[in-house]
Amino acid sequence: QVQLVESGGGLVQAGGSLRLSCAASGRTFSSYAMGWFRQAPGKEREFVGDISWTGSYAYCSDSVKGRFTISRDNAKNTVYLQMNSLKPEDTAVYYCAARSQFPVRVNWPQGPWDYWGQGTQVTVSS
Numbered sequence: 146q147v148q149l150v151e152s153g154g155g156l157v158q159a160g161g162s163l164r165l166s167c168a169a170s171g172r173t174f175s176s177y178a179m180g181w182f183r184q185a186p187g188k189e190r191e192f193v194g195d196i197s198w199t200g201s202y203a204y205c206s207d208s209v210k211g212r213f214t215i216s217r218d219n220a221k222n223t224v225y226l227q228m229n230s231l232k233p234e235d236t237a238v239y240y241c242a243a244r245s246q247f248p249v250r251v252n253w254p255q256g257p258w259d260y261w262g263q264g265t266q267v268t269v270s271s
Contacts, residue, residue: 146172147243147260154265157231159166159268167241167262174178178244179224180258182213182238183267192254193239195207196224209235231269238264250271 153165167179170186180195180246193206200217213233217224242258 149241149260149262151262151265153240154267156268158270159233161231162229167224169222176246178246180242181226182240185237187268195251197251202251204251233269233271236269238266240264
């Protein structure tokens, strides 16, 4: 069992930056690929990106590509979402998720995603 806890959300102005963290419990963190998702009010959950278990490969969706970066530090059992040049449309609850390291691929939104964090709110003002 893996438990995930997101942190780092908050209120920022358009053009600002935030770094979200997702801390995982257990010794098996490095055996999981990790993903970030977000859900805005009244909208479906959106795939933001993912990262392989080693951190060697990462992918971000077209809506955030060039602005967001996913990384991980397995020694700290933590995955990060660095968000720059934030826009009001980035406002959402952001969730991290974990899946098996296999297949060793990114851009893999279908998962299955076995574990989810509680989410952290990101609000970007105009």
